Amino acid sequence: MIAQLPNVVLLPDGPTWDDSRANPLALGCRTCPDFAACGGLHTADAAFDCGDRCKCADPSACDVVCRKKPARFRAQRLEIGGFSLDNVERAPVLPHPAFPLVVPLIDHGYRRTGTLKESFVAVPLYRLYNKGTGIPFFSNKAEVCAHFRISLDATIIASGVARDFRIEPWWGFSTPEFLKQLSSLGIALFTVPNFSVFSDVPRTDNLHAIKRIGLSYAAMVNAGLPTALHLNARTERDYANWLKFIRERQEVQAVAFEFGTGAGSEGRIDWHIAQLCALADGVGRPLILVLRGGIRRLVQLHAHFSRVVVLDTMPFAKTRQRQRAVVKDTGFLAWPSAAEEFGRGKPLDALLAHNIELSRRAIIDPPEPLYHSRAIAGVRVNRPENPGGSGL
Structure with missing residues (x-):
């Protein structure tokens, strides 16, 4: 066994995060x-190449894009036209509305009886269509607003961030006809589904997901849907590829990013923040960032993007759990x-409106540089007796 040979040092398992400066x-x-498309791996776990990331016992039952399944790998690669983003179809420049810093995300309209009086609202993209058939649930904006119980004159963002099983059907359904149907819903801005880029799989799986994001973006914009390009990335080369893609395409006016999962972890968030800021600086034109999570780093992001729009998921999540924001x-x-006040069967309209307002204040006007921690389980806001604040 190798472990018994002299002069052989086996490196301990290390994090699979890519860091070209450290490894x-x-x-x-x-x-x-x-x-050329990948840029290679720079990880601390002594992998020979990304093939070492393939751990499945039965390749035939694995859905990861991997060379160990040659026939399927070839089909998956042909499906997207290779891993390079260079051959993604160009699209027209579409107008993008102006959004405020904070837009509450409303997951559904259940347990409420009235209409939420918010001028800007986000809804989940996957809630707009049947994931089994690909048929949209709604035919116009009025039906969307009635379902989510939001104002008919609200400006709506459809957020593509969701768990994999909710967004994977999009890839099979996003035909020109399907996208044309979505264009009739009066959505002001879509964000591309965030096809996952994991750190513990072969790079071919990452590159496949990234290419699907690029292709989805082009298809959506060509169908007349104002869209923010979702930036999923694992390595510096991934960010460099996105930078080249955006710099060459004037149609990309907004990008989206999600810090709610791995990218927002304590050991990785600063790396992604640095990459995002460098990308914004390198594009050479104003760029909007649509953000989920990452509010601890808002000040840094504001310095590099022309506008940051936070899709605030906290108020709805806490309302669903019957929790009220207090300072x-x-x-x-x-x-x-x-x-006790909002028990089973009682409408949650007032609780949701209250939570949206206090959460918005916490993000817009913190009394000192914004800090958020799961250990604190909250966000700092102005005290009632001190209505001033440093702002952003």
Whole structure:
């Protein structure tokens, strides 16, 4: 066994995050036919190449895009026209409306009886169509607003961020006819579905997901849907590829990013923030950022993007759990239970409106540089006796 040989050091398992400044290029990457698009791996776990990320016992039952399933891999690669973003179809420049800093995300209209009086609202993209048939649930904006119980004159964003099983059907349904149907819903801005880019799979799976994002973006814009390009990336080369893509395409006026999962972890968020800021600086024109999570770094992002739009998921999530936002003596928000007042069967309209307002204040006007921590379980806001604030 290798472990018993003299002068052989086995490196311990390390994080699979890519960091070219801390780790050398994996030995097997240079000879890979996809090295130009991929850029190779720089991880701390001594992988020979990304093939070491394939851990499945039965390749026939695995849905990861991987060379160990040659026939399927060939079909998956042909389906997207290769891994390079260079051959993604160009699209027209569409007008994008102006959005405020904070837009509440409303997941559905259940447990409410009235209409939410918000001028700007986000809804989940996957809620607009049947994931089994691909048929839109709605035929016009009035039906969308009635379902989510939002104002008919509200400006709506459809957010493509969701768990994989909710967004994967999009890839099979997003035909020109399907996208044309969505264009009749009066949505002001869509964000591309965030096809996942994991760190513990072969890079071919990452490149396949990234290319699907690029192709989806082009299809949506060509169908007349104002769309923000979702930036999923694992390595510096991924960000460099996105930078080239955006710089060459004037139609890309807005990008989207999600910090709610791996990218927002304590050990990785600063790396992604640095990459996003460098991308914004490198594009050479104003760029809007549509953000989910990452509010701890809003000040940094504001310095590089022309506008940041936060899709605030907290108020709806806390309302669904019957929790009410309150301002503690420390200035942070706490979320104690409001189940006694808003128990089973009672409408949640007032609770949702209250939570939206306090959460918005917490993001727009914190009393000091914004800080958010799961340990604190809240967001700092102005104390009632001190209505001033440093702002953003």
